[in-house]
Amino acid sequence: MWKKSTFERISAHIDLLETEMVELQKSLVALPALSPKSGGEGEKARADFMKRLLEGWGLGVNEYRAPDREAQCGYRPSLVARLKGRTDRPTLWIMTHLDIVPPGPRELWAHDPYQAVVLDGKVYGRGTEDNQQEMVASAFAVKTMLDLDLVPNMDVCLMLVADEETGSELGVDWLLKSHELCRPEDLVIVPDAGNKTGTMLEIAEKSIAWVKFTTTGRQVHASVPQDGNNALRAGARLLVRLDELLHEKYADEDPLFSPPKSTMEPTRKTENVPNVNTIPGEDVFWFDCRMLPKHSLDDLLHDMNVAAAEIEFDYRVQVEIETGQMVQAPEPTPKNAPVVRMLGKAVKAVHGAEPFTKGIGGGTVAAFFRRRGIPAVVWNRSEGKAHNPNEFSVIANMVADSKVYAHVFGQDSG
Template identity: 40%
Template sequence: MNFPKQQVIRWINEQKEDILEIYKSILRIPALAPKNGGDGEWDKAQKIIEIITSWGWKDWLEVVEVPDPKAKNQSRPNIIITYNPENLSTPAIVSVAHMDIVPVGDLSEWDHDPFDPIVKDGKLFGRGTEDNGQGLICSLYGLKCIVDLKLTIANPIKVVIVADEELGSTYGIRPLVEQNRFSPEDIVVVPDAGVKSGLEIEVAEKKPFQVHIITEGHQGHAARPNDALNTQPVANDLASKLFEELHTRFTESDPLFYPPVSTFEPTKRVNNVENTNTLPGRDEQWWDCRLLPNAPVEEIKKVFQTTAAEIEKKWNAKITVNIRTRDIKIPTINADTPVVRRLQKAIGTMIEGETTLVGIGGGTCAAFFRMAGIKAIVWGHMDHKAHETNEYCVVENLYTDIAIFTAFFTA
């Protein structure tokens, strides 16, 4: 069908106040994984279910609960909304967004309460606004536009809202894909990464590679350092040598990706002692690395292990290296696939310019589809504020993207 652009824009203009209020009501509910200090997505999922039930969509709703004993109600809920009034048997058009968020970080660096979203200078501020609330709300309202305007569809539509994306999808899209809830012919977009222009489509991801390093020494009084083994300088020495070695040795470049190289970054570090006059006897640090598809995983593992062994011997400490990765192959999606062409067409209804295909650091739900042979791509229209303090989404982008999702679902 020809996309009824003006009709869709009128509908969005009439809904703007409602869209923002519904969006804010979802953003006010934290959805932190238990490992990040929260109790999961239960409360946020119930709010979303309440909203879509009020829209009359109850019969289209399926909630898939993945057990997690550490979460509220021991459950990590995932929501699947299927719109198929004509019982079409063609491949589904699928959008996948996630409910969970990352911690707020240093609260003093926020200009406002991260869970009391506000609009300022055309931007909606709050934790989860860009990652991944924007994609979630645009998917929902893209479908609502179709339903309210009674637009014709040629394929079933699935709006999928999942848990646990931020910590690896163990309780989210991964089990849904493994349960064969999607078809190899499905056309899948994951609205979870993008640029200001809205003209980049992500078709490739790096391989995630995480390392947890535990350094053990001997706790003691800061006034008597010779009676202790302070793990702080040991761990710092290790981190410094690893950072230099990894960035010096593994310099392969691929212009498809931004940045075009594998990345190796120390991230989380556990608080070791509570007072300033005690020398810590234990240090825990994590590394988050994103590897190019052809990066030598075994060689990178060896660098972590041998460098740790050298520092262990140098300081007479005990260092344990736990590497959390799988040497997986995440296929790249070609430009001529139906999902790319369909999204390009949808973007073109609202944004002028040529789209570019890119690769990113990875970690989205799309990887699990690709590994299962389902061609999924990632797209967004955003300012790269995910995981930052004062995270925001641009309000006008929100409305533009609802129209783009309406076009994508109906193209």
């Protein structure tokens, strides 16, 4: 742990760096990093810029290039910049993403989304909050160590990845698969979601299952139902049956999540016949299920198949079950994992409020670490403006979060 006077010095120095942090935000806004899938050129320009900057500060930076024929330069760059600490076991990783999402309709923006505007303590522009705020905050926490000649308790690695917004296949997923970078004893912070007070530490997620049910009967004129087989009626029975059965079976709760239960919702319903006087021969609907991580998606599918078989038998129809997105959630990061404890302590010291742990409805990038048995926490202080028109970052949030990182640097993981 830093001595009180040392941390006061760190805090004061970070306050002095505010102008430089805002300047970096401006430079990054002017270097949009859009995935080719979103119609952009990839992250090369921004990665080159960050690499030069971090090397200029005296950090060793490794670049990793995931081949991508769709990108203009032929690859998608990710960077790792390392600041040596007293030990490299554990190493603290702070993962932020280089890429942004498209700004959307220009008329919804008060200013050019690619030209930062500073107003009332906020920086406006695409990417300012998601994820530049934390990229800048973590980088300047590292710079503070260099400026003040301080050595963190552990190696600190800034991991700047590509392709987060379109699935991470050519970003962190590729990086962890093709390079032995992180170990289970390491500490991973993914500052890509949070709450306004910066007190929420997200450590778990639900599994996601998108399942499509196609019921096939026989189409006839509505006046002679006995000659056909109404797929809508059978499908509707199936929907109600699934709704009852699944909610009965998966009724348990975990207070880490809100809602605390698994959710199993019928959602999409496609049109069957365009007119009223035809009995439909086909019925299609979808379920979106968010399951507590302890449930296996195989079991869920098995239960769905049992319900479908009953309907097939009772209504003499065929039911086909197909899956869309199916993501089994990894084991949650333990509440008492060192990274949770350390980040919690820093949040309390800097933001002055009690931190709490939380699970969410699925699909965080931290899963790539958790799946490898590496505890990861998703956190930051945010206004929730990611992907919105007129996206902004509150400068005070960026400065305060920078102090949170610096606080963690001084802690003991043991």
